[in-house]
Amino acid sequence: MDPEEKLIVALDFPAAQPAMALLTQLEGRCRWVKVGLELFYATGPDLIELIRQRGFKVFLDLKLHDIPNTVAGAVRSVGTIGASLLTLHAFGGRAMLEAAVSQSLALETPPELLAVTVLTSVDAAALHEVGIPSTPQEQVLRLGEMAVRAGVPGLVCSAEEVSTLRGHLGKDVRLVVPGIRPAGSAPGDQRRVATPGQAIAAGASMLVVGRPITQAPDPRIAIEELLREIGQSSR
Numbered sequence: 001m002d003p004e005e006k007l008i009v010a011l012d013f014p015a016a017q018p019a020m021a022l023l024t025q026l027e028g029r030c031r032w033v034k035v036g037l038e039l040f041y042a043t044g045p046d047l048i049e050l051i052r053q054r055g056f057k058v059f060l061d062l063k064l065h066d067i068p069n070t071v072a073g074a075v076r077s078v079g080t081i082g083a084s085l086l087t088l089h090a091f092g093g094r095a096m097l098e099a100a101v102s103q104s105l106a107l108e109t110p111p112e113l114l115a116v117t118v119l120t121s122v123d124a125a126a127l128h129e130v131g132i133p134s135t136p137q138e139q140v141l142r143l144g145e146m147a148v149r150a151g152v153p154g155l156v157c158s159a160e161e162v163s164t165l166r167g168h169l170g171k172d173v174r175l176v177v178p179g180i181r182p183a184g185s186a187p188g189d190q191r192r193v194a195t196p197g198q199a200i201a202a203g204a205s206m207l208v209v210g211r212p213i214t215q216a217p218d219p220r221i222a223i224e225e226l227l228r229e230i231g232q233s234s235r
């Protein structure tokens, strides 16, 4: 797979204008962008079609988490707006995941579902605080196995869990990894971080990168370096 197919640029912006301006810099270099809660709530679904018209595939990171009937309804509503990937929280439970899968299968061209396991901003202490005594590694594996058994074809996890998940779930599951920080860059609010090379070498299918690109002095140079590192580690 080309390095360009493995990089998802997170368009974490408060309005369409800066997102579309970044697309101009990404044209010809990147194929995937992520629209998350901030941009989607600011612009609504029409932006997805505009991004597609510019030739990009959309990872719609809405992290759905509600009762099964409501999540199925959300999949029905956003499943037709042109996103290629759509996230939901594995923590919503097996019945919620199964309802989402069965609704997506009823759509003509459904987005591929990805279950978010444990957010990359969460470490062991933060898990304990919400009453989960497991390590992130154990919790990711528990949720990941449940999601795949429920029929979800891909997971979002940190680089730290990729090789364990590959060992248990095999090579076909799509593992999408945020919390990517090129050597020397600031972690910000992320806790379970890795370099692009480490994540790809561990077996990540795709990387999600936001601030290391959007806050770089020259996003195009940041992208070139990311793609080079992804290419080198894919060999």
Ligand code: C5P
Pocket (backbone or CB within 6 Å): 010, 012, 034, 036, 061, 116, 117, 118, 119, 120, 121, 156, 157, 178, 179, 180, 188, 190, 208, 209, 210, 211, 212
């Ligand atoms: O700026 P940064 O590279 O940290 O952005 C990471 C992106 O990946 C954000 O848009 C965030 O919402 C998303 N994400 C994450 N951890 C997850 C799932 C998604 O950081 N588990």
